[in-house]
Amino acid sequence: MDASPRDELLQLIRDLGAQLAWQREAGLVEVPTQGATPVARAAVAPVVVAAPAVIAQAPAAVTPPVVAPPVVAAPVVAAPVVAAPVVAAPVVAAALPARVTPAVAPAPVVAPVEPAAEGRSAALRVIQGEVRACVACKLAPTRTQTVFARGNPDARICFIGEGPGADEDRTGLPFVGVAGQLLDRIIAAMRLSEEQVYIANIVKCRPPNNRVPDHEEMSACTPFLLRQLEVVKPDVIVALGKTATAFLLDSKGSMTSMRGRWHSWKGVAVMPTWHPSYVLRVRDDPKSTARAEVWTDMKLVLERLGLPVPAARG
Ligand code: SF4
Secondary structure, eight states: OOOOHHHHHHHHHHHHHHHHHHHHHHTTTTHHHHOOOHHHHHHHTTTSTHHHHHHHHHHHHHHHHHTOHHHHHHHHHHHHHHHHHHHHHHHHHHHHHHHHHHHHTHHHHHTTTHHHHHHHHHHHHHHHHHHHHOOOSTTGGGOSSOOOEEEOTTOSEEEEESOOOHHHHHHSOSSOSHHHHHHHHHHHHTTOOGGGEEEEESOSSOOGGGOOOOHHHHHHHHHHHHHHHHHHOOSEEEEESHHHHHHHHTOOOOHHHHTTSOEEETTEEEEEEOOHHHHHHTTTOTTOOHHHHHHHHHHHHHHHHTOOOOSSOO
């Protein structure tokens, strides 16, 4: 028997329902109607046409990521991270003063002492080198070696004698013979050491037979002594004997009249006194007062320097 229109309609409805049920099961029916859950859509997209729909809506959903400025801002924010080193600069800058401070701090400690002393020593070494090479007068051919100075370039007291003797010519140092030993005893009696005095002579080469250097020899050699004194800059010069006294003070006065009184050489106090060689020559003369007078003169020197004056000579 043929199906009635009503039966055909019912069958059609059943088929349609089954189709819809299949589509629903496959998720096809919901795609066009929901369109919101990106995750679900992403999973479905490859399977269903819904993919275009997802893409179509993507701009709206993707926009935020594009506005990834926040994301991009991250690197921008990272800039401060890069700027960190810049910020570290102050740290480094702060460290600089720290390095400089210790570098500057010791300077005052060193500056007042070593540079001055080292400067004097260096200047004197230059002069000494010139003296060693000097052949400016007739004393050069007969010398064994030149005799420059001994003592401390930073001393406040300079003792200036006449010229080297045999012992000095042999050793290259001034006042190391018998007269030198007496000078050392005088210095010791003053409660001073070699580190507190500077000792030199008018001429740097030994005159034959220990004679007094002549005018030509002194004129040729004394520029060295003047330069030495300019470098050492003593507070007091003790002129030992007539030759040193006459040169420094440009005087023809006798030692008796010159010694025991203060004189001046370029503003530096000068005390003339007897040469140790003279004191030794007259030591057996009961009438000689030379030894006592030297001690009197040395006490004046100590007073001038503000140093303690021993009660009696050693
Ligand atoms: S005595 Fe003086 S000037 Fe004469 S040769 Fe010696 S260093 Fe030179």
